[in-house]
Amino acid sequence: MVQPSRRSRTLRRVHRRTPGSRTVLHFKKRKPAKAICSQCGKVLAGVPRERPYKMQRLPKTKKRPERPYGGRLCSACARRAIIASARKAQKTE
Numbered sequence: 001m002v003q004p005s006r007r008s009r010t011l012r013r014v015h016r017r018t019p020g021s022r023t024v025l026h027f028k029k030r031k032p033a034k035a036i037c038s039q040c041g042k043v044l045a046g047v048p049r050e051r052p053y054k055m056q057r058l059p060k061t062k063k064r065p066e067r068p069y070g071g072r073l074c075s076a077c078a079r080r081a082i083i084a085s086a087r088k089a090q091k092t093e
């Protein structure tokens, strides 16, 4: 019988080909949930979901889109927020 922790589906199963061309089953921890827009809840594109040890190895530019509100708001909500803030700035002038 396999280890009790490996009997449940808590860990995801990954098929790995060994150098001897055997296929073995590896058990890995599951990835965290996908990043969502903080305003509308849409799943964000361009934001990788990986375990912290892998995120740490990624460059900052690969962790979120490089634009205002990148990785926080979806493109539609970001556009709205930018327009709203520009209008606010214009009123105060």
Ligand SMILES: [Zn+2]
Binding pocket: 037, 038, 039, 040, 041, 042, 073, 074, 075, 076, 077, 078
């Ligand atoms: Zn949104």
